[in-house]
Amino acid sequence: MIDDLKTFTTLPDRAPPGSEIGLIAWIRQNLFGSAGSSITTLILVCLFLMYLPPFVEWALINANWVGNERSICDANKAGACWAFIGVRMDQILFGLYFGANPDQVWRPVTIFIIFFTLLIPLMIDKTPRKDILGILLLLVFPALFYVLIYGGVFGIPVADTTQWGGFLLTFALAFIGILFALPIGILLALGRRSEMPVIRAICVTYIEFWRGTPLITILFMASVMLPLFFPAGVDFDKVVRAMIGITLFQSAYTAEAVRGGLSAIPKGQYEAAMALGLGYWKRTIFIILPQALKISIPAIVNTFIALFKDTSLVSIIGLLDLLNMAQTASRSLEWNGYDIEGYLFAGFIFWMFCFGMSRYSQNLERKLDTDRRN
Amino acid sequence: MTDRVRIPLHRDPKARAIAIQLIALFLVVYGAYSLFQTTVGNLVARGIQTGTSFFDEVAPFNIGFSPLLDFKLGESTYIEVFFIGIQNTILVSILGIVAATVLGFIVGVVRLSPNWLASKVALCYIEIFRNVPLLLQIMFWNFAIFLPSLPAPKNSIEIGSFYLNARGLHMPTPIIDNSSGFILWALTLALLTFGLFIFARRAKVRFEETGRRLPVFWINFFAFVFCGFIFYKICGSPLAFDIPVLGRFNFKGGGQLPLPLFSLWFALTVYTAAFIAENVRAGIQSVSHGQTEASHALGMSRRDTVRLVVIPQALRVIIPPTISQFLNLTKNSSLAVAVGFEEIVAVWAGISLNQTGQALIIIAMTIAVYECLSLLTSAFLNWYNRRIQLSEL
Numbered sequence: 074m075i076d077d078l079k080t081f082t083t084l085p086d087r088a089p090p091g092s093e094i095g096l097i098a099w100i101r102q103n104l105f106g107s108a109g110s111s112i113t114t115l116i117l118v119c120l121f122l123m124y125l126p127p128f129v130e131w132a133l134i135n136a137n138w139v140g141n142e143r144s145i146c147d148a149n150k151a152g153a154c155w156a157f158i159g160v161r162m163d164q165i166l167f168g169l170y171f172g173a174n175p176d177q178v179w180r181p182v183t184i185f186i187i188f189f190t191l192l193i194p195l196m197i198d199k200t201p202r203k204d205i206l207g208i209l210l211l212l213v214f215p216a217l218f219y220v221l222i223y224g225g226v227f228g229i230p231v232a233d234t235t236q237w238g239g240f241l242l243t244f245a246l247a248f249i250g251i252l253f254a255l256p257i258g259i260l261l262a263l264g265r266r267s268e269m270p271v272i273r274a275i276c277v278t279y280i281e282f283w284r285g286t287p288l289i290t291i292l293f294m295a296s297v298m299l300p301l302f303f304p305a306g307v308d309f310d311k312v313v314r315a316m317i318g319i320t321l322f323q324s325a326y327t328a329e330a331v332r333g334g335l336s337a338i339p340k341g342q343y344e345a346a347m348a349l350g351l352g353y354w355k356r357t358i359f360i361i362l363p364q365a366l367k368i369s370i371p372a373i374v375n376t377f378i379a380l381f382k383d384t385s386l387v388s389i390i391g392l393l394d395l396l397n398m399a400q401t402a403s404r405s406l407e408w409n410g411y412d413i414e415g416y417l418f419a420g421f422i423f424w425m426f427c428f429g430m431s432r433y434s435q436n437l438e439r440k441l442d443t444d445r446r447n
Numbered sequence: 448m449t450d451r452v453r454i455p456l457h458r459d460p461k462a463r464a465i466a467i468q469l470i471a472l473f474l475v476v477y478g479a480y481s482l483f484q485t486t487v488g489n490l491v492a493r494g495i496q497t498g499t500s501f502f503d504e505v506a507p508f509n510i511g512f513s514p515l516l517d518f519k520l521g522e523s524t525y526i527e528v529f530f531i532g533i534q535n536t537i538l539v540s541i542l543g544i545v546a547a548t549v550l551g552f553i554v555g556v557v558r559l560s561p562n563w564l565a566s567k568v569a570l571c572y573i574e575i576f577r578n579v580p581l582l583l584q585i586m587f588w589n590f591a592i593f594l595p596s597l598p599a600p601k602n603s604i605e606i607g608s609f610y611l612n613a614r615g616l617h618m619p620t621p622i623i624d625n626s627s628g629f630i631l632w633a634l635t636l637a638l639l640t641f642g643l644f645i646f647a648r649r650a651k652v653r654f655e656e657t658g659r660r661l662p663v664f665w666i667n668f669f670a671f672v673f674c675g676f677i678f679y680k681i682c683g684s685p686l687a688f689d690i691p692v693l694g695r696f697n698f699k700g701g702g703q704l705p706l707p708l709f710s711l712w713f714a715l716t717v718y719t720a721a722f723i724a725e726n727v728r729a730g731i732q733s734v735s736h737g738q739t740e741a742s743h744a745l746g747m748s749r750r751d752t753v754r755l756v757v758i759p760q761a762l763r764v765i766i767p768p769t770i771s772q773f774l775n776l777t778k779n780s781s782l783a784v785a786v787g788f789e790e791i792v793a794v795w796a797g798i799s800l801n802q803t804g805q806a807l808i809i810i811a812m813t814i815a816v817y818e819c820l821s822l823l824t825s826a827f828l829n830w831y832n833r834r835i836q837l838s839e840l
């Protein structure tokens with residue numbers, strides 16, 4: 074009897090019933106879980122069948138992909154005219170100057186290659202010496218950008234800022250915006266948390282003033298009134314005016330993002346730094362800011378996404394950014410009437426960058442969250 | 448016995464704080480002053496007389512859309528244009544806020560639906576519309592979709608007395624035909640509302656005493672519609688309708704919602720709803736599952752659990768960011784300038800500025816309008832946050 078007990082073994086688990094695993098079970102649970110759910114699924118499938126095939130046919134199957142002339146697209150109206158985008162690609166991406174001088178296109182192309190080779194390692198966790206990369210991106214890259222895009226040195230022909238356009242201009246506006254807004258924003262955030270009432274009041278007023286106005290009025294102000302604010306003789310062209318307006322606007326939003334990070338630092342960190350005898354600046358630069366900035370990166374990226382989308386507003390004050398360039402191209406004499414393609418292409422480029430950045434910021438947020446829990 | 452160590456003045460934190468603040472204050476005041484001086488100097492040098500005298504000048508351009516304030520070409524002054532601009536901004540903002548809230552809540556709830564397909568559709572909606580610039584969306588809907596696809600006035604799409612064409616939506620507008628009858632009707636409606644309000648209070652008291660609940664909302668809704676209609680007939684149908692009639696080129700009579708207003712409203716709604724949907728999703732997910740389980744354990748029905756336990760707690764998380772979205776929508780309505788809807792930036796900071804050249808005053812007034820709206824919103828938000836914090840104690 075005891076021997077029997079010793080040889081006792083549990084039966085192996087029975088396989089779950091076929092209705093609870095596999096594809097069919099998944100479909101039953103997730104698509105036909107209840108009467109309402111089934112109806113929703115059916116309606117959605119019907120809608121897809123109605124609208125998706127015609128769209129795919131228009132956008133992909135029947136589309137005119139190649140060609141240099143309008144007549145090709147006019148002959149086949151059933152499909153999208155991507156040939157138009159192909160012909161005007163240089164112009165839409167790099168603006169009128171580089172669109173008109175194909176031999177100069179290498180300049181913006183090189184700049185974007187350099188930018189992404191610097192940026193992508195920065196976004197990967199395991200990269201060593203991120204600080205060097207960051208400094209290269211924030212300090213050396215702008216100088217390179219100026220040399221390559223503006224030109225005027227090493228025999229590179231000058232492309233004046235007024236001739237910048239397309240995605241290049243969108244990129245320049247957004248990058249300059251974040252580059253200058255970041256330090257100003259950090260100072261403002263520190264000022265807003267300062268114990269000195271006057272400093273605090275100044276910073277709060279500044280931040281709330283810019284946050285309360287739509288960017289378009291600020292751009293109007295920058296383009297109409299900025300010349301009035303400076304002594305005679307000091308004048309900026311339209312692009313630089315827009316950059317100043319965007320920087321002022323963006324610094325207020327960056328300040329709020331950084332403030333969020335600052336207020337997440339436990340009080341013990343401040344007290345410990347004070348106990349070590351560090352003064353305000355040493356405490357802030359070596360103890361508080363490194364931690365606070367790390368926490369506020371997702372929020373800063375989010376404000377940057379908003380800025381990147383908002384740069385399209387400069388088309389209202391007449392700058393030829395990506396949106397305006399696409400629109401101008403689709404309203405030109407040769408390609409008049411292909412608005413949808415122009416807008417979709419510009420929209421797709423904006424979407425790609427914004428979606429990518431928002432995914433990155435979400436990942437970062439998730440990672441930082443677990444960091445704090447441990 | 449040692450003397451107290453005297454801290455030198457430049458090392459005394461208090462003295463330093465005062466000095467730093469004085470310097471900062473001086474710099475700001477001096478900066479503002481020199482900016483002012485340069486600006487005045489520049490204005491004088493360019494021969495621009497800054498003043499408010501142009502307010503009373505007649506505006507030499509037409510404003511097609513102004514539902515409440517009257518605009519007459521050749522009579523209306525610039526200051527009236529300013530108020531019409533504010534009116535139109537507020538109008539499109541309210542229309543957008545209502546629609547975006549409804550759409551945003553629906554998308555946010557669908558995003559959490561157990562139906563995989565529906566949830567993914569909501570996700571696609573959010574990710575597509577959130578990540579494309581609003582200006583591009585406004586222009587896309589207006590110039591690439593609505594304008595080419597809607598017919599000319601002659602071939603308008605007819606829905607009852609509503610006509611939709613490339614110029615906008617024409618619709619009947621009510622006119623007060625019989626003013627004494629209308630006043631009587633309004634009075635009875637006011638009385639009815641008061642009565643229904645008392646009824647709702649009574650029903651609540653009864654519910655708290657006995658636990659029996661009446662479908663108060665539906666009773667009130669049907670009572671209001673039914674009695675309102677009966678009273679309307681009794682008072683002799685005091686309203687007449689001005690119905691749009693197709694003339695030679697366009698519709699005459701009735702009201703018109705111009706196409707730019709419609710495109711702007713549509714794009715603002717679709718864009719802002721994507722953000723509100725994310726707030727709603729985050730809010731509902733923030734209510735811990737234990738709350739739902741506890742409520743089930745207490746024997747509450749699914750409907751009551753959602754209505755009385757989940758939603759009140761979720762709203763606390765949803766409302767503050769959603770109100771800032773409302774403010775964003777209001778600020779974003781300034782993009783109307785791209786499609787030519789006559790709100791404050793288009794009509795005041797755009798046309799009026801070009802006509803008069805009074806950049807300083809016009810831009811300052813435009814900014815002031817938005818600052819007021821923003822201050823009102825944040826005052827309301829602070830009040831709301833304080834209120835929900837108190838109820839937590």
